[in-house]
Amino acid sequence: MINLEISPGHQNLSNMINGMAKSMIRPLSRKYDIKEHEKAVELENLAKMMEKMGGGGLGGGDKKDKKEASGAPEIKNGMQMLGVIGAMEMCWACTGLTLAIPGMGLGNAAIDAVASDEQKERFGKVFAAMAITEPGTGSDSANVCTTAEADGDEWVINGEKIFVTDGGQCTHVVVWATLDKSVGKAAIKSFVVPKDAPGLEVVRLEKKMGIRASDTAAITFTNCRIPRDNILGDATIARTAEERKKAFGGVMQTFDNTRPAVGAMANGVARAALDMTREILEKEGVSLDYGKRRWNSSALQAEFYNMEADYEAARLLILKAAWLADNKTPNSKEASMCKAKSGRVGSYITLRCVEICSSLGYGEEYLLEKFARDSKILDIFEGTQQIQQLIVARHQLGLSSRELK
Amino acid sequence: MSEQAKLFDLTLTEEQRITREMMKKFSEVQLRAISRDADEAGEAPEGFYNKTMELGLSLIPIPEEVGGAGIPRSPVSNMLNAEDLGKGDMSLALGAVTPLAFINTVIDNGTKEQQEAFLSPFIAEEFVPATIALMEPRATFEPSELQTSAVKEGDVYVINGVKSMVLLGDSAQQILVIAEENGTAAGYVVPAGTEGLGIENEKNMGLHAVNTSKVTLDNVKVPVINKLGSEEQPFDLERLLDLSRLGVCAMSLGCAEAMLEYVTEYVNERVAFGEPISHRQSVAFMVANIAIELEAMRLMVYRAASRAEQGLDFHREAYLAQVICAEKAMEIGNNGVQLLGGHGFIREHMVELWYRNLRSVGVLEGAACI
Ligand SMILES: Cc1cc2nc3c(=O)[nH]c(=O)nc-3n(C[C@H](O)[C@H](O)[C@H](O)COP(=O)(O)OP(=O)(O)OC[C@H]3O[C@@H](n4cnc5c(N)ncnc54)[C@H](O)[C@@H]3O)c2cc1C
Numbered sequence: 001m002i003n004l005e006i007s008p009g010h011q012n013l014s015n016m017i018n019g020m021a022k023s024m025i026r027p028l029s030r031k032y033d034i035k036e037h038e039k040a041v042e043l044e045n046l047a048k049m050m051e052k053m054g055g056g057g058l059g060g061g062d063k064k065d066k067k068e069a070s071g072a073p074e075i076k077n078g079m080q081m082l083g084v085i086g087a088m089e090m091c092w093a094c095t096g097l098t099l100a101i102p103g104m105g106l107g108n109a110a111i112d113a114v115a116s117d118e119q120k121e122r123f124g125k126v127f128a129a130m131a132i133t134e135p136g137t138g139s140d141s142a143n144v145c146t147t148a149e150a151d152g153d154e155w156v157i158n159g160e161k162i163f164v165t166d167g168g169q170c171t172h173v174v175v176w177a178t179l180d181k182s183v184g185k186a187a188i189k190s191f192v193v194p195k196d197a198p199g200l201e202v203v204r205l206e207k208k209m210g211i212r213a214s215d216t217a218a219i220t221f222t223n224c225r226i227p228r229d230n231i232l233g234d235a236t237i238a239r240t241a242e243e244r245k246k247a248f249g250g251v252m253q254t255f256d257n258t259r260p261a262v263g264a265m266a267n268g269v270a271r272a273a274l275d276m277t278r279e280i281l282e283k284e285g286v287s288l289d290y291g292k293r294r295w296n297s298s299a300l301q302a303e304f305y306n307m308e309a310d311y312e313a314a315r316l317l318i319l320k321a322a323w324l325a326d327n328k329t330p331n332s333k334e335a336s337m338c339k340a341k342s343g344r345v346g347s348y349i350t351l352r353c354v355e356i357c358s359s360l361g362y363g364e365e366y367l368l369e370k371f372a373r374d375s376k377i378l379d380i381f382e383g384t385q386q387i388q389q390l391i392v393a394r395h396q397l398g399l400s401s402r403e404l405k
Numbered sequence: 406m407s408e409q410a411k412l413f414d415l416t417l418t419e420e421q422r423i424t425r426e427m428m429k430k431f432s433e434v435q436l437r438a439i440s441r442d443a444d445e446a447g448e449a450p451e452g453f454y455n456k457t458m459e460l461g462l463s464l465i466p467i468p469e470e471v472g473g474a475g476i477p478r479s480p481v482s483n484m485l486n487a488e489d490l491g492k493g494d495m496s497l498a499l500g501a502v503t504p505l506a507f508i509n510t511v512i513d514n515g516t517k518e519q520q521e522a523f524l525s526p527f528i529a530e531e532f533v534p535a536t537i538a539l540m541e542p543r544a545t546f547e548p549s550e551l552q553t554s555a556v557k558e559g560d561v562y563v564i565n566g567v568k569s570m571v572l573l574g575d576s577a578q579q580i581l582v583i584a585e586e587n588g589t590a591a592g593y594v595v596p597a598g599t600e601g602l603g604i605e606n607e608k609n610m611g612l613h614a615v616n617t618s619k620v621t622l623d624n625v626k627v628p629v630i631n632k633l634g635s636e637e638q639p640f641d642l643e644r645l646l647d648l649s650r651l652g653v654c655a656m657s658l659g660c661a662e663a664m665l666e667y668v669t670e671y672v673n674e675r676v677a678f679g680e681p682i683s684h685r686q687s688v689a690f691m692v693a694n695i696a697i698e699l700e701a702m703r704l705m706v707y708r709a710a711s712r713a714e715q716g717l718d719f720h721r722e723a724y725l726a727q728v729i730c731a732e733k734a735m736e737i738g739n740n741g742v743q744l745l746g747g748h749g750f751i752r753e754h755m756v757e758l759w760y761r762n763l764r765s766v767g768v769l770e771g772a773a774c775i
Contacts, residue, residue, distance in 0.1 A: 001414055001416065001418055002414065002415060002416070002417065002421075002481050002707055002710075002711045003411065003412065003413060003414050003711050003715070004413060004415075004704065004707055004708035004711055005411075005413065005708075005711075005712070005715075005717075006413060007411050007412045007413060008411055010413075075412055075414050075416060076412075077412045077413050077414075081413065290720060290721050290724040290725075291549070292547055292549070293546075293547060293548070293770075294727075294728055294731070294767075295545075296545055296547050305724070305725065305728050306728060306732065308725055308728075309705065309725040309726075309728040309729040309732075310701075310729065312705060312708075312722075312725055312729075313701035313702070313704065313705050313729050314701070316701070316704035316705065316708060317697075317700060317701055317704060319413055320415065320700075320704060323413055323414070323415065334700075337696070337697045337700055340693075340697055341697055341698075341701055386686075386690075389686075389689075389690045389693045389694065389697075390686070390689075390690075390693075392693040392696055392697060393686075393689035393690060393692060393693035394689075396665075396669060396692055396693055396696045397669060397672070397673060397683045397689060397692060398673070399673075399683060399684070399689070403681075403683075403684055404683065404684055404686070404689050405684075405686075
C-alpha cells in the first residue's frame, strides 16, 4: 500500500537519534570546526551508544533486519531505512562530527557489504576508513594504481591514497588496489589494512573548507604487508567480459548503499539550514504558512517554498532508494538519482539560506555559513554530481560505459 | 490500519494494479492515439466523453442512496488514474475527470439532500458534464481573495463576477461557482441556462482538446439550497484546492513520463557527428535530469495523496507538490523540445504539444479535484 511516511518504529528511532544529535553533537559543532583536526573526545560515549543501536557505519549492514521485520512478512523497512534516517538526523546536527564518530567510517560499510562471516567476526568492531582516491585518479575509480602483490601468505601493497576520510583517527583502512594494472577493472580488489601494518604511513591531514572536524588523510603504502585473508571478496581475476563485469560490480555495489546515506547527509544539512532560516525569519515576523499561491507570496516566501519542495523531494528519493535496498530490489539507478538530487539541492539550499539571512547567515554567530561550507563535499564524494548523472543516464538510455563516457 | 500499512511502502494494492493496467490501455488507445488530432481540432472527437464512461470514474464515489457505487473515495487511486490518463493526453484527461471533480466537491461539502439533488443526474449511462468555476481572470488571482460575490436576497443568492479557465464550461449542466459572501468562500451550484450566466470559449496556449470557458455571472440567481457550505459546515476551499492541485500534478506526471520515453528513444536514434546524440553528456545528462526530477515530482504527489487518503493533514505536502511539479514540468517540457532540436518545434512530434500542456501545471486551480 502506498505510504510515504516513516513507520512508527523508525520514527521513534529517528526521534531518539535526533534527541541525541541535538544535545550531544550540535553544541560541539562550532567548537570542532574551529579546532579542525582535534579529536572530539566527547564523541566516544556517543559512538558506544550508536554501536548498541546497530552501528555498521553509514549505509551499512543488514545485521538486524530480522528483528525489524516483525509483523511485516513481505514489505520491510529495515536497516537501510534506519541508516538514511539516522544520517539525516546526525548531519542535521553536524556533518563534520558525524563523519568523525568512531565506527561510522565508510570502510565499515564496505566490510559489512562484502566481507565473509569470518572477516566480519574479525573486522566487525574496527573503525575502518575507505581509501579509493589517489592523486592521479578520483572519479575514474577503475583506474587506481596502488598495487597489491601476493607474497607467501601476505599481500604487499604499494601506492598512495589521498582524501581518506577518518584516515587519521581510524584503526583500519579498506584499500582499493590492483592485482594487475594491465587487466583493468577486474583486477581491482579491496583489502583491509590495519593502521599499524608495517609500511603504512599517514603523511598529511588536509586543511579543508568544511567538515573540518573530520580528518582527511593522505596515506602512503611502501611495501606494506598484510595477511592474505585480509582481501575482501574473491582473489581471482575474472577473465571473461561477463565475469569482469560481475567482479567490479561487486566492489561498486557498496555504493548502492552508501550513496543514499551520503544523500541523506546532504538532506540533513539542508534541513538544518531550512530550520534555522525559518526560525530567524519567523522571529522577524515573516510567516511561512503555505497560504498564498507561490507568485502571490513575497520573493522570500516563494524561494523558501521552492527550497522546501526540493528538500522534501530529495528526502523521498532517498527513502525510496533505501526502501528498495531493504526489500532486496536492485537500486543502483535510484541510489544515484537520490544522491544527484540531494547533493545539488543541499548545496543550493545551504548557500541560499546564507544569502537570505544576510549578515546573520554569513556571520559565524549562527551556523548557516558552516552548513554552506559543509554541504559542498556531499555533492562531491561517493561520486560527484556528474558521476551520478552519468550513471542515471546510462540506466535510462540503456548505454554502456563505452558508449556514454 | 494494519501494521503493514504503516510501513514506508510503494507497492500498489492488487486492485490498484489491475485498475492501472486498464487505465494505461485506455490511455494509449483512446487518448494518445487521438491526442494530436484533438489538439488540432481544438476539441475532443464526437463520442469521446461517452467512451470514458467505461472507466466508471464518476459513478464510483456517488453514495448508494443516490444510485452510485458508494465506494469510499480514494485519493491515491484517483491520483493513479490521473497519472495514467495524463500520459495519454492531459487535456482529454482533464475533460474526462472534470465531472468527478464536481461530484467529489459536492460529496465533501453537501448535505444529504444536496448530494441527492445535484448528484442524481450522474447516474445516467451517458457522460454528464459538470464543472467547478474557481479561477478569475487576474494575474494575481488568489483563491482566498475572490472577487466573485454572492449576496443573499430572500430565498435566493445573487452572484456576480467573472470566472476563467472553467473546464467544460460550454457543455456543463451544472457549474459549481466558488464565490465569497461577506469574505467567506462557498460553492454555489448554478445550472446551465440560468439567466445572467454567460459562457464564452477561451483559447489557450495548450490543453486545446478540452473546452475551457470564461464564465460571467451577471446577477445570477440560485435558490439558497444551491449553496454548499454553511456556518456549521463551512465550505472547505483548502481541501478543494489541495486535491485539485494533486489531480493536475498527477496528470503532469503522466505527461512528463510520456516525454521521457519519447526523448529516450529519440536521442538514441538520432545521429549527429557520427554517433547517436545520446553518447554526448550534455544530451544524456538532460535526459538523466528529466528522469530524476520526474521521480522527485512523482514521490511528492504520491506522498500528499497518501496522506490525504489516511486522513492526515496534507496541505503543506500538496502545496509543495504543486511547487515542484509546476517548476519541473515546465523544465521537462522545455528540455524535451530542446532535445529534438528544430524537429521538436514542428507539430509532427508530440513534444511541442506536451510542452504547451505541461505549462498548465501551476496555472490551473480548482480543476481535477481527485
Ligand atoms: C573531504 C573529502 C573526503 C573524501 N573522502 C574520501 C574517502 O573517504 N575515500 C575515498 O576514496 N575518497 C574520498 N574523497 C575523494 C572523493 O571521492 C573524490 O574527490 C571524488 O570522487 C572526485 O574525484 P576527484 O577529486 O579526483 O575529481 P575528478 O575525478 O578529477 O573530477 C573533477 C571534475 O570532473 C568531473 N568529471 C570527472 N569525470 C567525469 C566524467 N566521466 N563525466 C563528467 N564529468 C566528470 C567531476 O564531476 C568533477 O566535477 C574525499 C574527498 C574529499 C574532498
